[in-house]
Every structure is written in structure tokens, then in C-alpha cells.
Amino acid sequence: MINKVIELSEQNLYACYQCGKCSAGCPSVKLMDIMPNQVIRYLQIGKPDKVLQCKTIWICASCYTCSVRCPRGIDLTRVMEAIRLIQLRKNIDYIKVREISEDVLVSVPQIALVAEFRKHTA
Amino acid sequence: MGKPKFAFYWCASCGGCEETVLDLNEKILEVVDKVDIVFWPVALDFKRKDIEVMKEGEIDVAFINGAIRTSEQEEMAKLLREKAKLVVAFGACAQLGGIPGLANFWVRSDIFDRIYKKVPTVANPEGVVPQQVVEMDGYKLTLPEFYDTVKTLDQTIPVDYYLPGCPPPPDLIMNAIETILKGELPEKGTVLAPDKALCDTCPRNETKPEKLSIKDIKRPHEVIIDPEKCFLAQGIICLGPVTRSGCGERCINANMPCRGCMGPTSEVRDQGAKAVSFIASILGVEDEEKLSEEEVQKLIDKIVDPAGTFYRFSLPASLLRRRRK
């Protein structure tokens, strides 16, 4: 699994020394169930299930804050994307488009919808 | 005992070496006074058969200029070797292969193709190229074989002495003749010229900066050359450091860099390789840690035709002798 993530993200996850700066700066961390640094940690120690089933990868909004600050140069944004894709490519949607309320559909901007579908549906 | 017998012969060369004998000017009369010229096709009407009838060692000195490029030249060289006590390789072509030696970057078929078919001024619709043997109306016509590879004289026959230069400068010639006449001959194989590089006598040697560094490479036609200053210091490739002196700095005095016709000094086995070594290592020396490999490559790429430049006169005499076929 870690190798698949490394391949898709082109990031060397073994370089992470768990300083936690990614988690410290993450704007979405409050809603995450495991912290961004732990996503890498679980992959490093061979517990991919923790990562595949976490909410964190879906909450990550690809804001790149962690990526620009990582002292080891790991683009965590791409790591998150890689894990999402591993799930999405199994045809597992994170959100059900049908269940989005009419209310939301008409109120949010188009880019929010397209981005949401791109990131959260297969 | 009569006067010593001299022979002159001309193989693959431009003929300049023959002319340079005349550059001895009035001194030629002294020479003629002291020796008998028994063979000199360019000037005197002796034939090959005149030599053939001579005894072994009957000629005292044979001066052979030009490289060996055809079977006829090889035969003549061998014939003269048989008949002469001493053979002197006369001029850059005989010594090193010279300009004709640049043909070693190609093979015969390429050369024929180019000369007899592709040159724009040639009209040769049938594509006729020289043949060694042609039979026509029952007659057989022959031409000497044109070899694939140009050789130096000493790759064909043993050579006793060398007179370098393109052509050899008159003072070196005169010196050589006098030495021979006096019988004060050095060890066989000696090049009859000084064994220091050209910088030794170059008037511009003083102008070299303490650290010689080439920051940018220029070809002579691209810049106005400072007539006082070392060419290398101006970024112009000059083979002076890797070339024997004794030429009289003719090119330098005409504000052109040395192109290496006198060949390397005796400790150098391969003039081109040495030129590579010294020129490469002074490229952009003062910023060498800062220059990236790409930048160095760019600088190197400014040396147009490096092999042709560094082996201009010495390809057949070099370690590899020719382009690998």
C-alpha cells in the first residue's frame, strides 16, 4: 500500500520524521479523525486500513499549507490525493450526489460543486 | 669520394615542402655546390628506373615529404629506403600525416563520393570514380591504389630523422643539411628542431596572465585580435603550448594562433590528447565551482570540430591514427 501511495503521489513517505508541522498548520485538522502526520505514520508502520478508512483524507481540501511548510519536502497534498484515488478507483464514493439537498445545489457556487464531485466521487 | 648524393621525393602533400627548399634562397647554391641531387622529380628529370638501378645505400640522404596515401607512394618510399643511407621525413605530412591526414576522419568511399560525385561543381552523371584497373578495348589501364587510411612515413618505412613544419622553416632545413654534411648526427629518430614548446619563443608569452583562464571561446574571425596579447588569454584556441617551437613564429607574427604543424615535443605521445587536456582544464577556471556541467558543456561546444582542431596535423601519427571505421 505504501508503495502504491508513493507511486501515485511521487512522494517519499519514508522521509517523514513525524514533526507534526503538517498537522499543526492544517486548517481542517479539527474535523479530521486522524492527523495528517498520522496518515503517513500509519503507512510507514504498515497499517493501511487506518488510512483507507479515515475521514481525514476526505476532509483535506488540498490547500497545500502542509506542503509548503514540510521540512522534508513531502507534498502531503499529493499523498492525500493518492489515498483518495485508491479508494475512488474501487468505485467507492465518499458522498452520494443524490443526497445533496436541492438547497445546497442551488446555493453553492459551481466551482464548489465541480470540485466536490472531482474530489469525492468516483 | 664524390659529393654526397641527395634525393628529394614528394608523396601526399601540397608541394609546399618542395618550394621551401627554394626558400633557402642563395643558400641553395651552397647546398648544390656541396651535394649531388640525384633525384628530384619536381625539378630534375630523373626517373624511377634511375633509382632502381642504384645500389643499396648509394644515396646518402633521401628527403621525403608528404604522407603515404597511395600504393605508388608506398612503393617509392620503400625504394628510396632501400637505396638511401638516411631517410629524413621532411615536413609535417611525412612526419605526422599533416593536412592530408585529416582524411582519416573518413574512408575512401566517402572521399570518392564527395570528390567525384557530390561536390557542386562536379558533373559526373554516371558516377565514375577512379578504379585501380580498367580494361578497355583489350588494354589494361592501372592506377595506384588509393588507400583507406593515410599513414605517416615512419608507419611505412623506418625513418632516421624528422624535419617538422608545414613547411619546415629554411633555417631548420639548412641546419639539418649542415649537420648531415658535417656528420654530427644526433641519435636516430630525432626531430631536428628544438624540443621546447612554441611558448618558449613566442613574443606573447610574457603577456600571459598569472592564471590562464578561458572564459569564452572565440574563433579568429569573430574578434579583433590584440596583436600583443597571448591568444589563449583572448579566448582563442592556440596550440602553441602543445607544439614544438622552431617554426619562427610565422603564424603568431601574422596575428594568427598556432595550429600545431610542428607536432608535439618528444615527451608527448599524442598531440591532440594533450591539447584536450590543457585546453579543457583552463576553461573557466576562476569560477569552476560555480559553473554547472551544462555551462561547461556550452563552453566546450564552442570549440568547433575539436578533433580536427587538435589533430589538424597529427591525426595519422596519433595513438588512434584514424576515425574508427
Next chain:
Amino acid sequence: MEPRIGVFVCHCGINIASTVDVKRVVEAIKGYPGVVHAEDYVYMCSDPGQELIRSRIKEKKLNGVVVAACSPTLHEATFRNTVSQVGLNPYRCEIANIREHCSWIHTDRDKATEKAIKIVKSIVEKVKLNDELLPISIPITKRALVIGGGIAGIQAALDIANAGYEVILVEKNPSIGGHMAQLSETFPTLDCAQCILTPKMVEVGQHPNIKLYNYAEVEDLSGYVGNFKVKIRLKASYVDWSKCVGCGVCMEKCPTKVPSEFEMGLTTRKAIYVPFPQAVPNKPVIDRENCLYFKTGKCRICEKVCTFGAIKFDEQDEFVEEEVGAIIVATGYELYPIEKIGEYGGGKYKDVINGLQFERLLSASGPTGGGVQRPSDRKVPKRVAFVSCVGSRDPELHKPYCSKVCCMYLTKHAMLYKHRVPDGEPIVFYIDIRSDGKGYEEFVQRAQEEEHVTYIRGKVSKIYEDNGELVLLAVDTLTGEPLEVRVDMVVLGMAIVPSPAVYELAKKLKIQIDANGFLTEAHPKLRPVETLTPGIFLAGCAHAPKDIPDTVAQASAAASKVLEMFSQKELQHDPMVATVDEDRCSGCGVCVTLCPYGAREIEVKDGKRVAKVNEAKCEGCGSCIAGCPAGACQQRNLKDEQLVNMVKAVLE
């Protein structure tokens, strides 16, 4: 000399013999031109093995020896010594490496044996043309130059001076003392830095063997080990120190205030100043950049108030030359600038400071008299965050290395803060705590156990100001919780970087710097205080980040290296240097350009240029030889002909 070479093939137990058929090697080499004897033995380096070589040299009248054994790195010296015991010149003995480069890396016995034969033949070819050489002797000037007057330079200078040799100490600032003089107390003993440093500074100032050039810089260096010539720039101080008595009136009256370097900008100094009260020498200098007179042409108040007539505005930089035999470089460190850490405000927030600034806030002689007050409003901070690894261990954006001292000094800071502000709350953010010195771990434990300093494992991601408080976006990686910590002040453990001037200095000294700008040692383990340029040594943070004990130890080590040199009558130098055949040299000067040591120069002899080799400077790299366009220079015992023959031998 007709070669009579003996070849001795070692089995090295089974290390060679199991892969290389040593008997076959012996047989193959027996008939080789120049070889008059060949035999094998199980351990050539053992006493009987060496005795075997010695007796064969005598018996067979050998004039050259090849030992086919392990790498020359291991036993070249051994066997050269062996042969010299029976009168053979040691340089007529060479090692053929058939272990590391053959038996140990190959498995096919047949091919390994063939290769071993080729290796031996090539070394036989080399020995054939080896000359008998003697080491080159070089005289030594027994005076040392120490560059940098911080604790490293002070220690090194005192050690050498106390051993009875003269020392020239060059310091770029007006006073010696370096960063250590700025420190409050030192870990792990909490003794006062100034109390232990100032006596040493005074000792330097008064030592009869130490010539101190403060406010001076090394301008140029020439010469070589044992015989350096150094040119020193004495920067104009505009004060005649021989007249100045240090009364301080000038400083009192000077109208221009500039941020004090010594106080890390926390307070100001005057344009004419002594950096700090305990300075050595305690004489002022005028800072030309900021002096009103130099800027506007008017003022000269200091001149007017100086009753001793010590002010001289027309002073110029002066140069002195000194001859020394050895050099110690101790140029110290600086802190990586906060400006480079954008996410921590990039220097925008007054109350986000670096470790040295906090040292000044803690120091009894500092701008607050040792009371911790934050710079923005002089309020006593009730919560202080200490952040480690700022710029360090960050190969992507800043510096890849660990700065070594931050863990400890931040712990010390937290502890001292707690002592000064008992109800204060220090929080240390760390990634790993590195406390590997003597008493260091105990010190950290004490901070946690007794002083109740909070340690949070996690790197701070962002710092910003909100309502006079600093907000740290952080994380506790041990609980897995994000944190938003509000504090009154932040102390950053900034990366240690080499002093910026060291790059230019290294060029002048022809010593190397590493990717991070620190000076490179000759060998990371076995020659940690030497540079690759003989006679130049390293001490302190110029070499790598280190704490005070390590710095002092290294300074003393460098001093002892210098003293080791000075204990000899003259220096011995490897004779495998470049030679010039003056009859062939055209004086083209390529060698001068190529020589990294300045060992080649052009001399004019009878109106002709000829290249020379300074054998003492030549390190024998051979670059000039490969580059000599006329084949006029050679390397002793590694001549072109030898190398060409070796190439031919390995391709036979």
C-alpha cells in the same frame, strides 16, 4: 638500474587464497620481465612474512619489491618500513591490491586469479620505474595564527601561548569574547558565562606571547605549511588606542544611537562605542557607517570632549604582515535570520525573538538587568513558548543539519525563565530532545521533573499576533491533538549557520567548505581538527555547530596539533611531487593555473619563462602533469611512462 624485482604474494589466510590461486599468480609472474623472484606466504604482514621479504632482498639482491596483498591503505607503510630495514629505499616497494580489489569482490576463482596477475604485473611495471626517494624537509616558523577571538580562538591561543610559542590572534570585532560573552548562564551547570569567560579574555589581553589584533581581518594568505605569510587588515578605529584611557566620555556625548550588536538589537549603542563593559581590549572604535561626522561632515563632538586627543578622524585602514607556521580557524557562527521563517512572522513580531536575544534578556548585564521583559512593551511575559528546530533539520526549506545546542539552551532558557518569573509558564516545542553531553540528559530531566517545564512534541506551524498575544498553531503529536497556544513571547531556537565571512576567508586560505558553508575537516573521524591544507586547523562552530565544552575541546585539540608540529625540527613532506624538466618547459604557465596550492610559479631565467615547483607546497595531485602541454613535468614515481605501462600491463 637493471630491475631486480621480487614479488611476494600473500594468502591473507584464506582471504585471498580462497578466491585467488596464489600459486598460479606466483608462477605467472616468475617469468615477467624485471621479476627475478616470486613466492607466496600465508601472512605476509606477520613477522615471519616480513622477515621472508627482508631475507630475500638480501639473498636475491632485489632492488624492487611488490607485495601482492591487501589495500595499500592498510600496509603500504608496513612493508615500506620492512624493506628499508635492509637498506632498500622504501619508495622501491609497492603494494598490489589483490584482496579488496580482487579476492573479496569476485567469486570466479579462475577470473579472479587472472585479474590478480594483471594487477601484480601493473604494479611491477610501476616499481620498475620508481625512483629512490627521500622525504622532503621543510623548515617551520614556530608562531601560530588564530583567526577568531571567540571561546574557540581564545582557548587555542592560550594553549599555544602557554606552551611558549607566539600567537597572533585576529578578531574582526572591537573586542574578543565572541558569542559566549553574550550568554547569560551555561548549561548544564548554570554557571555564569561571563564569570568563566572574562578571566580568559583578560589573560589573552595580557599574555606576553599573544599579539592581539582586534578590529582586524585576514586580508590575504600566501606560503605553505610551516611558512605562511599572512596579511592582516587593521580596520581604522579612528581612535588612537595608545592615547585612549577608556574614560568613556566620548561615548557618553556621542549623539548617534544605533542598535547594539552585542545586545542583539534589544538596546542601542553609540556610534563611538565599546561593545560591552568587559570588552578586551576595552578601547572604543568609531563605527564609520553610522558616525554623524562621516555621514554629514559635521559633529566631531567626541574629538572635542576627548581630553587625551585620542580621536583621529583621518585614520586609514592599515596592513601588517606576519609570518606564521600554522593557522587555526575559529570564526564561529551566527544565527539563521528570523526573516527567513515567513510562517513565524518573518521578523515582523517584536516579541518573537531568537535565543541570543533571550540570553541578553536573562543576562544580569543585559538591557533589562536580567529581568525577563518582552521587547514590545517591557511587560513580564507570563507564558513563553520556546520553539526548537527553527531552520534546522529542514533540508527542504532551510538547513538540513541539527544545530546541536538548541535543545539544551532552550531547556536552560525555560528553566532560567522559571527562576526569574516563578509564576510563568514555559512551553517547549520540540521534535526530538537531543541531550547527549555529560549531564545534559539529567538537566533536561530536571527541567521536566523539578521545574515543571511543559514539553510538547510537535513542530509549530504558524505564529501570529492577536491582541498583543502571540498565537501558535501547533500540535501535540503524542496525543494527536491540534493546539492553538496563546503566549506573551516566543523564543525561537534558530539554526546555527557559519559566519558569513567564512566563505571569502576559506577561499583566501584555500580550505574547503561544505554544502552548508561550514569548514570541512580532513577526515570526519580520524582528522577532525585538520583541514586538507596542511598547517591549517579548525576549532569551534566554524567547523560545525557545537556547544562550549566541545568547542573548547576542539580548540585544545587544534592547539595540540599545532604544538605537535612545532615540536619538530622540521616538517617532512611526501616526496611524490611534481618535477619540471627545464630543458623542455616552455613557460606556458598552464601548470600555474592548474595548481590548487600555488605550488607552481613561473620564474624568468636568462630572459625565458620556466615553471618551478615549490616542493613544500606541492601535494602531488598530478593535475599539472596531466595538463602540461609539453610533457615537461612529471610526478615522481607516478610518471607518464609508468602509468602508460601500467595501462598496457592490465590489458595484456
Next chain:
Amino acid sequence: MEGFEPKIVAFCCKWCSYAAADLAGTSRLKIKPNFVVIRTMCSSRVDPEFILQAFLNGADGVLVAGCHPGDCHYVNGNYKTLRRVMLLKKVLEQLGIDPRRLRLEWIAASESRKFVVTIRKFVDELKQLGPLRLEAGDDNGSNG
């Protein structure tokens, strides 16, 4: 090129690449015996003439190995080596010798693995290129 085993001459500087080859031995790494090391003090001692001589005497490839740029034991010798090798490669190409037969590598004393991999890759590459077959004295062309 079935069964063709290229011959390599490896010029190694004493301080880095020779030491790396030593370390390969000490670490008992395994390499094919296609190469023989010739030790020079610095890679900058390697004269292009030696490289041509090696080709002439039957080498299929020549390796020049030195310290990494900036790490030269002799301050800056390897910069000279770099330039010489780069220019020589161009000349070799003109002389009909594939420049890949001349390889320059920076191998630090600690990089025993790099030494092994370098040789391995070089052997593979030379196998692809086939034998060079330049013999001493051969003028490379029948004159008949």
C-alpha cells in the same frame, strides 16, 4: 554479443573512489572481474593520453572516478577532470568511438555501493555497445 566480457580500465583517485572500491571489498560486495583499478593520487592526474592508450590496448571502456565536485582532496582537481573528460568525449565521438565508453563518475569513499553499481552498469552498457576492437599498431584499415 553472446559471451562478450568487456574489459574496463578504472582510474581511481586515491582518496575517494579507490577507497570506495576498498570499502566494496571490505563489505564483500560482489562485482564482475571485468575491471582493473589503476590508482592515481587525484582524478586530475589522468591524462587523456592514458585513456586513448587504454582504448588502443584493448580496453572496451575506461572509467575515471574521483571525489564529488567540491569534495576533491586536492581542492579542485576534479573540476579539471570533468572538463577534460567532457572535451575528450567529443573528440572520441569524432574518432568514431562511442563516448559512452568513457565514463566519469564521482564516487565518495563511503559510496562502495555506487562503485559496484557503476561497474555493473558500465559492464551492461559496454555489452550493448559490443567490443571496441582497437589493437595497438592497427591502422584500422587494410591498405591493400
Next chain:
Amino acid sequence: MKIFYYPGCTLKTQARNFECSAMEVMKLLGYELVELNRWNCCGTVYSLASDDLIHKVAPIRNLVRVKEQGGDKVVTLCAMCYNTLKQANVFFNSDQEARDKINSFMDTEIDYEGDVEVLHLLTVLRDEVGFDNISKKVVRKLNHIKVAPYYGCLLLRPSTVAIDDAENPSIMEELLHALGVETIDFPYRNECCGTYNTVSAVDLVIDRTYRIVGLARNLGADVIVTSCPLCQFNLEVRQKDVKERFPEFEQLPVIYFTQLMGVALGVPTERLGFELNHIKPKVLMEL
């Protein structure tokens, strides 16, 4: 002067005020934003997986359009479009193999050479128009209001496409100062608004909006200025939801920088699309 302009979906719908204000302002400055013909969706989010090439075709096709229409640069207003187009362009220029593949995906289009420059309007204003020139055209004094500039993520990250320093950007402040308004030192100006999570994780966006807008107000801002339609939506429209959860929360108008420019340069307020702003920036509209 004409500059090709890539609008993207939202500029044609919810963010029409961004587009119309930009058009007005640029016209006043002597520039015409020429809408690209046949533009298609940029994809909104740049695809980050090594093996995902197909999602790069859409943004590249837009750049091909620029070429086809004779241009060599294209400007965007939306920060997301900017980021996606620019990242695709950078990628295209860094990988020859991918480049050939992407070109082979194109059907009737000409091959793309990687030579179109993707710009954001802010850099055009700085580098082409010049903040000095803008400052000269200011007709309304706005020195009484304090603005919190908000950059969001995608103009500043990743570093390959950033228009300014990721941690301490200044381009928007410089523009605002040229307009004569005072800015606050706003630490959250580069903090994410929660972006598309506004669809499925409104809680996250509410939290972000609460913090970002709250801090801006704390620091004394009268208005927040943005450059992205999604930031604008999250920071402005979601304030309603914030208020429901935190009754003490005070609202703050969030407008586009082009709207503020319009006011300063004297474009009649009614042409700046303030009707689409849910929280009316009264301080500006009543001038």
C-alpha cells in the same frame, strides 16, 4: 490593449460581480479583457496523481484556445482557475512524455507547445498596468476604511504557481495601498476557507469562516477583500450559518478586490454588481 481572459464557470453565475467589476476597472485603465472563445471547464481542482493525465487535458485545451486565437497569455480572475491552468501548464512543460500524450488527446486542435503564459489579474495589475498608474487614477478617497486582504490558498500555493510569497504575500496590500486604503496585518490572509467542503462538510467551513472573519473584525477591518469566488462565498454567505451557531458573531462584508478598485477609481457603484453581495458593504456603497 487587449488581454485574453478565461472566465470559468462561476464568474458567469454567482460571481458575475467579480467579472463585471473587473471589466469596468480594466476598461477604465485602458485594457480590454477579451473573453476566450470556446473555453471549457478548467476542472476546478488540479489533479495530483502521477498517473492521471486525462484531467490535465481540459486545462491545456483552454491554453490551446489562446494559441488558436493568436494570444500568448491569458488572464484569470478566479484563483481556482488560475491555479488549475497554471499547474497544468507547469506540468506540461516539465514532462516531455506527458506533453506528447496530452497533445495526442487533442482532436482538431493544434499541438500545444507550452508557450502560453497563465496570469492572474493581480499580477497583470502590478506588472502591466502598474500600481503607480492605478494610484494616479484614484478619484474617491477611501482612507477611512480598513481592509483585510484575503488571498486564500491557490494564489500562493504550491510554490510552482505562487504569485507571491506563501507566508508573507504583499501584492494585494500593495494594490490596496495604491488605492489609498488602509490594510490590517491579517495573519489569516493565507489560511484556507474550507473550499469545496462547503458542499459536504459545512461545519468545517463554518469554523473557518468564524475564525477568519472573526479575526479580521478583531483586528479592526471594515471589509474583507478576496480574489476567489469560492472564498468569497464561504466567507460571506456562510456568515449566516456562523451567526446561527454563534449568535454574538458580527457580520463583515466580503467583496472582490475589483469591486473595491471600481469604487476607488470612480466606477458608478451600480455597475459593480454589489447586488450579488449578500452582506452589503455600506461603507463603500454610500460614497
